[in-house]
Amino acid sequence: MLETSARLLRLLSLLQTRPEWSGPELAERLDVSVRTVRRDVDKLRGLDYPVEVDLGPTGGYRLGAGAALPPLLLDDEEAVAVAVTLQTAAGSGGVGVAGLGEAAVRALVKLERILPSRLRRRVAAVPVSTVMPLRAMPTVDPTALVAVGAACRDRRVLDLDYTAHDGTVTRRRVEPHHLVSWGRRWYLLAHDLGRDDWRTLRLDRLRPRVGPDGLATGPRFVAREVPGGDPAAYVASKVADVRAAFRCRVRVAAPPDVVRERLWTDQARVDDLGDGTSRLHLAADHVDGAVIMLVGLGLEFVVESPDELGEALRALATRCRKAANGTSGGRVGAPAELG
Known part of the structure; x- marks a missing residue:
């Protein structure tokens, strides 16, 4: 009986790590027969775990969405990773996801209550400090983030409404490939079926059309090769081309990787x-x-264009020299423009 219970827990853990498993794969992992896997799946169903079975040629077992969230089984490394991530999300207000900061605090409290002392010490050894962002950023609806992320994972065509920079709303039908967090925004890298081209879509501007369970209902698709092979690099090259009131170009005395790691904006492109x-x-x-x-x-760095940037930098340099020499003529504490 104890052996069977341990195997059921192991089976549940496996079902939580991948979208779908075949019977032979589970049997090999559990070192049992396919028939035993079928019996164990029936036992999990009897315990109200929503295990779904696809009887098609490529089908298998998957843990579906039920009326309640089933217990999650985490190993030591996963538990520490989740705790540290929750610390970061709680301190940063959710990295652009509406309401995520408060939810992260609640989840962190629950997790820390049940962590073994050895793991609690490991989490405490990873101090997390958060710097308040300089400006507010648009937030993403967490339900949209989940729906889009699941569509990427399951390779399902996604229908959505997208609001462009000028406020125009269009309906899109896309193959979602990757979610990319760049700067303090979330982007979806997708192949737009209507335009037959790749598109980078801001998550705060899209509304997915989903089924009653909150997931995409489109057909499955075969993943395409992302241009250049690197989703993050592709998104970075595209988001730098969005509309902005001011654009400039400078030559920096450092290689691209050094420049990129010091940038705290997503509105930039770095050429080697x-x-x-x-x-x-x-x-x-x-x-x-x-x-x-x-x-x-x-x-x-050296300014290449426009002249307005050079003028603003010279004005700032003049004020900085005055401040350093104690000769500033302005009233201390009075706000001043940079330019």
Whole structure:
């Protein structure tokens, strides 16, 4: 009896790690017969676990959505990873996902109550500090994030409504491939079936059309090869081309990887000039924002365009010299424009 109970827990754990398992795969992992797997699945169903069976040629077993969330089985590494991630989400307000910060706190409290002391010490050894973002960012509906993420995982065609930069709403039918978190925004990299081309869609601007269970109902598709092979790099190259009130170009005395790791905006593109330097294309709402981001890099750079950026930097340099020399003529504490 104890052996059977342990095997049921192992089976439940396996079903939680992948969208779908075949009977022979589960039998091999559990070191039992396919017939025993079928009996164990029936036992899980008897315990109200929503195990679904696809009887098609490529079908198998999968853990479906039930009326209640089944217990999750985590190994030591998974438990520590989840706890640290929840700490980060709780402190950052959810990294752009509406309501996620508060939900992360509740989940973290529950998890820490049941963590063994050895794991609690490991979590405590990973201090997480959060810096308040400089400006508010649009938040993503968590139900949309889940629906889109599940469609990417299950390779199901997704119907959605998308609001463009100018407010125009269009209906799209896409093959969702990857979710990418870039800067403090979420993006969906998808192949648009109506346009027969790749598109990078902001999650805060889309509304997925889903079934009663909150999941995509479209047919399955075969994954395509992402241009360049790197979803994150492709999204980064596209989001830098969005509309912005101010654009500039500078040459930075550092290689691209150094520049990218110091950027805290997604409105940028970095080109490798091949001699240890980079060309940074930056977009901002105003010249002041570009100045702050460039100075914040902590790297030497030369302005290539436009002239307005050079003027704003010279004005800032003048004020900084006055401040350093104690000769500023303005009233201390009075707000001042950068440009």
